[in-house]
Amino acid sequence: DVEVVVMEVMSDKEVKVVHDGKLKQGDLVLPSPSPGVSMVEHRPLSACLDDQDSLHSFLCLHAELSHGPCGGQDRQDRLPAVLSSAGLIAATLMAALTKRFPVDNSLQFFPIPSPISQENSKQMEDKSVLVFGCGELSVQLIQNLVCMRVKLVTVLCQTEDMARRVQKLSDSLTEKITKIVTEVFDPSNKDTSLQPLWSMADCVLCAGGSTEERLLLHSWGVQYSRPGIDLAVEGRMGQVETTVPHLTASYSCTPSPAEHEPPYCVTKSFPHLPEHTTVWAKHKVTNLLHDKPKICHQFLTDHKLSPACLPASQDCPPPGSAVSYKLLSMFGQNPAWEKCVQLARHKFDKYFSAKALQLQSNFSEDSTVSSGDLFWSWPKLFPRPLVFSPTNSDHLEFVGLLALGLARVVGVEEGKWDGEEIVKILEGVTVPPFVPKNKEIVTDESIAPDDATEAHGEIDLNKLSSLLGCPTLHVDVADLPMSLISRLCVVASNLRCDVYHIPRATEQQLMYFMGHLEPCLSSTCHQVVGLGLGELVKLCTSNSEGSSSSSSICPTNWWVGPGLVTQAAAVRPAVTRLSPGLSVTLWDKLEIQGDSSTTLQVFLDMMLQKYQLEVTMVVQDSRMVFVPFMPGHKARLPKLMSSLVKRPDKQGAVTLSVTAAAEGDEEDLTVPPVRYFLG
Numbered sequence: 001d002v003e004v005v006v007m008e009v010m011s012d013k014e015v016k017v018v019h020d021g022k023l024k025q026g027d028l029v030l031p032s033p034s035p036g037v038s039m040v041e042h043r044p045l046s047a048c049l050d051d052q053d054s055l056h057s058f059l060c061l062h063a064e065l066s067h068g069p070c071g072g073q074d075r076q077d078r079l080p081a082v083l084s085s086a087g088l089i090a091a092t093l094m095a096a097l098t099k100r101f102p103v104d105n106s107l108q109f110f111p112i113p114s115p116i117s118q119e120n121s122k123q124m125e126d127k128s129v130l131v132f133g134c135g136e137l138s139v140q141l142i143q144n145l146v147c148m149r150v151k152l153v154t155v156l157c158q159t160e161d162m163a164r165r166v167q168k169l170s171d172s173l174t175e176k177i178t179k180i181v182t183e184v185f186d187p188s189n190k191d192t193s194l195q196p197l198w199s200m201a202d203c204v205l206c207a208g209g210s211t212e213e214r215l216l217l218h219s220w221g222v223q224y225s226r227p228g229i230d231l232a233v234e235g236r237m238g239q240v241e242t243t244v245p246h247l248t249a250s251y252s253c254t255p256s257p258a259e260h261e262p263p264y265c266v267t268k269s270f271p272h273l274p275e276h277t278t279v280w281a282k283h284k285v286t287n288l289l290h291d292k293p294k295i296c297h298q299f300l301t302d303h304k305l306s307p308a309c310l311p312a313s314q315d316c317p318p319p320g321s322a323v324s325y326k327l328l329s330m331f332g333q334n335p336a337w338e339k340c341v342q343l344a345r346h347k348f349d350k351y352f353s354a355k356a357l358q359l360q361s362n363f364s365e366d367s368t369v370s371s372g373d374l375f376w377s378w379p380k381l382f383p384r385p386l387v388f389s390p391t392n393s394d395h396l397e398f399v400g401l402l403a404l405g406l407a408r409v410v411g412v413e414e415g416k417w418d419g420e421e422i423v424k425i426l427e428g429v430t431v432p433p434f435v436p437k438n439k440e441i442v443t444d445e446s447i448a449p450d451d452a453t454e455a456h457g458e459i460d461l462n463k464l465s466s467l468l469g470c471p472t473l474h475v476d477v478a479d480l481p482m483s484l485i486s487r488l489c490v491v492a493s494n495l496r497c498d499v500y501h502i503p504r505a506t507e508q509q510l511m512y513f514m515g516h517l518e519p520c521l522s523s524t525c526h527q528v529v530g531l532g533l534g535e536l537v538k539l540c541t542s543n544s545e546g547s548s549s550s551s552s553i554c555p556t557n558w559w560v561g562p563g564l565v566t567q568a569a570a571v572r573p574a575v576t577r578l579s580p581g582l583s584v585t586l587w588d589k590l591e592i593q594g595d596s597s598t599t600l601q602v603f604l605d606m607m608l609q610k611y612q613l614e615v616t617m618v619v620q621d622s623r624m625v626f627v628p629f630m631p632g633h634k635a636r637l638p639k640l641m642s643s644l645v646k647r648p649d650k651q652g653a654v655t656l657s658v659t660a661a662a663e664g665d666e667e668d669l670t671v672p673p674v675r676y677f678l679g
Contacts, residue, residue, distance in 0.1 A: 079147055080113035080534035087526030088112070088565065091236065094523060095562060110565040113534025120541040121148070125177070127540045128152040130201040132217055133208020134162045136522075137233050139169060140529050141207050146178040148533065153180045154197060156217075160184055161481040195224060195649070202540045204228040205532065206251075210515070218243065218251040222586055223655070223673065227539045231532045236521060238528040238560035241570070242535045246587045248555050248570040253586065263445035269359060270443075272379040274497060274505035278513040281492035284351065285485060289405045289478040292323050296475045299324040304468050317459050325464045333470040337407055337415040341425045344402035348388055348395065349431045352495050356383035361436040381500040388431075390423045394491055399426065401488040408478035489514055524560060531558045578660065578669055579612035588672045590658075594641055595679035600626055601637040603676070613660040616668050620645050620656055642678055653677045 088110055116124075127150050131138060134157060145153050157163040163182040170180040185194060198204065204226050206217050214230060221228040221243060230241040230251045243250050261267070267280045299320035303309070330343060365382055367375040376382040388395050400417030407414045415421055467473070490510045497504050505513075535556060542553045555570035573585035584590075592606050600618075604626075607613050618626040625644050627633050636644060645654045653675050659668040 078116070079144060080116065080530045080537065083144065083526045083530030083533065084112045084565075085530070087523045087528075087530060090523035090526065091521070092563070094521075111567055112565075113531060116537050120537055123541045124537060125149045126151050127202045128154070128200055129536070129540075130154050130156065130197055130204045132156040132204070132206045132213075134158075134165060135208045137231060137525050137528065138207040140525050141205060141231065141532065142166075142169065142180065143173065144529055144533060146173050146176045146180070148537075150178050153178055154201070155180065155182050156197075157182050157184050158186065159482065160479050194220070198224040198226050201226055203536055205231065205536070207231045207532075215252050215254070222250050222252055225587060229532050229535055229539070231528050233521075233524050233528050236524055236560075236562045238524045238558075240528055240531045240535060240558040242539070242555040242557060244539065244553055244555045244570070246573070246585065247553060249573045250586060253574075264447055264449045265442045265445055266379075269355075269441055270380045271496065271500055272381050272502060274493065274502060274510065275513050277493040277496040277500075277502065278489070278505075278510050280496060281489045282514045284492060285405075285489050288347075288402075289409060289480065289485070292327050293409045293475050293477050295320045296324040296327045297477070300468065300473065300475060304473070317461060321461065321464065322459055325459045325461075325467075327475065328464065328467040328473075331406075331410055331475075333467060334472065335410045335412055337403070337412055338425050340403040340406040340410075340412065341399065341415075341417075341422055342429050343406055344399045345388070345426055345429045346431060347402060348399055351492070352499055353385035353387070354434050356385040356499050357434045358436060358439070359383050359441065362439075362441050381502065383499050384501070386495065386499055390426055394495060396422070398488070398491045398495060401484060401491065404484070405478045405480055405488065408480055409475060411474040411476070486511060486514065527560050527565070528558075531560070576669075578671065582611050582613075584672050586672070590672055590674045591677070592674060593677045593679065596640075596642065598641045598679070599638055600641060600644060603641055604637075607658070607660075607674075613658075613669075613671060615658055615671075616661050617659045618656055619658075620654055625656065641676065645676065645678070648678055651677070652679070 129145060129150055129152070131142060131145075131153055132155075133141075134155075138155075142153060142155065155163075155166045157166060163184050166180070166182050173180075183194070183197060198220055204217065204221050206214050206228065209217070218228055218230065220226075222245075225245045227245060228243040228251070230239075230243070232239050241251055242248065261279060262271075262273075262276050266272075267276050267283070271277050271280065299318075302320075303318065331339065360383070363375050365376060369375055386395075388399075390396055397418065400422055403422070404414055404417045415425075490507055493510050494504050496502075535558075538553065539555070556567050557570050559566045573587060575583050575585055577583045590607075590611060592603060592610070594603065594606075598606075603618075604615050607615050615626075616628065617624075623646065624630065624633075626636060645656070648654050656674040656676055658671040658674050660671050662669045
């Protein structure tokens with residue numbers, strides 16, 4: 001436990017510390033062990049707080065080492081306890097300093113992780129962990145995994161830029177025995193090629209990402225039966241959620257939080273807050289430099305070798321043809337840097353001039369609604385077009401950054417995007433005059449984006465076929481550093497604010513709105529990392545020889561808040577009774593052993609005989625194997641399973657999603673994944 005006593009907050013903000021003369025400047029903690037407990041070296045807060053000179057309060061802090069002597073152990077033996085204690089004390093100092101949170105003038109006791117035994121500390125040196133996240137929380141986590149001398153840390157990165165940042169971090173950690181490697185993957189692609197990474201990991205640590213990305217990672221943990229720990233921080237709030245196969249529920253059981261994005265029509269046409277312009281900017285940049293190039297890249301992969309076949313499918317164009325046609329037509333057959341600058345200049349005019357003029361065309365400044373009130377009444381703001389000026393730094397930066405991104409999409413050699421060279425190119429760019437379009441603008445706030453999808457227009461498959469015939473054609477997702485993507489979004493958001501005369505927000509605020517800035521304090525990070533490492537040691541050493549079995553683990557969840565550390569036993573997994581003799585949890589998997597002669601009908605019979613389940617649907621990934629009400633599916637019953645399922649793994653098995661009829665209930669039961677071995 002850590003005991004914190006606040007004696008006084010001085011009005012002149014001077015720090016007064018009682019010490020024995022051995023402390024030096026910057027040491028803010030005086031350990032005072034209980035009688036009979038050996039003295040440990042003090043822990044300065046220099047690693048926890050960026051600017052110690054700004055910390056001014058008068059505190060008496062007492063570290064109660066209730067778990068026995070630890071003065072002779074190595075640093076990693078005490079790391080979880082030291083981290084969480086240092087973070088807790090730093091948070092208390094800041095609370096007393098800023099007075100934003102009440103600090104009780106009394107004894108307070110907070111739980112912290114137990115010190116690691118020397119035996120368990122040694123066992124950690126043979127462990128492998130998987131880490132997801134590249135923010136401050138994950139950086140501190142990686143640094144402290146190195147301090148614990150973990151054998152292998154594999155960091156999952158979403159971009160090459162993130163991988164380079166992790167590698168730079170690894171290079172900065174000297175005298176380490178831990179090996180740090182990176183793997184780049186796309187969380188939106190539910191590909192099982194990452195199975196080897198999960199299989200070799202002793203634990204999966206998720207310390208970043210959106211809710212959807214976290215759900216995906218933990219669902220893979222369930223699929224491959226790997227323990228995991230989810231760590232999250234927001235300001236002074238933090239949590240550590242532990243997942244153990246068959247003993248706890250999973251983060252993947254957590255429902256997604258409700259979306260709080262503004263209505264579609266607000267972000268599309270009627271913003272009135274910087275948050276609205278930021279959502280718009282992030283969507284535009286992501287769509288133009290990631291989503292569309294990704295669709296086009298897949299289309300090229302599927303059709304570049306046989307472009308002559310496209311015109312024959314004019315009545316039913318293949319998936320991705322509309323996006324690919326528009327993108328490839330925009331670039332042409334032989335794009336160059338000058339073309340990318342021209343396109344970026346045209347995008348500036350489209351986003352920040354033509355859009356405003358189109359709104360003015362549809363709704364003049366004196367337009368009224370049925371009640372007689374002006375259409376352009378708060379919260380609707382009347383837009384006014386921006387006139388591009390090469391002397392305006394924001395205008396030039398937007399065009400330059402977007403041109404750089406477009407050049408990365410098509411893989412052309414880039415020029416200088418922030419100097420006289422690009423200004424000279426822009427002097428030769430002609431922007432066609434605005435012509436109002438006969439288009440409907442959504443004003444109903446109840447309409448969702450999916451209901452307001454714009455038509456792509458006519459697709460000329462003959463022209464698309466000729467574009468595919470270009471041997472130098474290359475389209476892929478722009479590999480831009482996250483810093484440049486964020487900067488492009490910030491500049492675009494500011495320019496859109498100018499169109500609607502919305503006061504600009506600070507860059508930090510915009511980064512927060514986009515989700516590119518983790519609102520976490522170093523003190524909270526230390527607490528959460530310390531608590532997470534304590535759970536990691538518990539999980540990784542429970543199955544070692546001479547240790548207790550996994551069934552004796554007591555997984556713990558932790559929550560951190562202002563002046564609060566709460567712990568509770570992890571929630572047990574829910575048990576579902578599928579049949580009189582079969583009860584399962586999310587961790588269970590059913591197995592069916594087939595052979596070369598097993599048909600779909602035989603598979604269904606085996607499910608009924610072995611598990612007393614009357615199967616109503618069989619799906620492999622996104623492929624429907626058997627759905628009775630689908631035309632022709634009943635004719636599949638005599639077909640061999642080997643012809644209906646695809647891509648068996650190295651064990652000769654596939655994972656099938658199955659539903660079954662529930663007795664006395666119209667709703668079908670969701671059955672645990674079925675591992676079908678082809679034999």
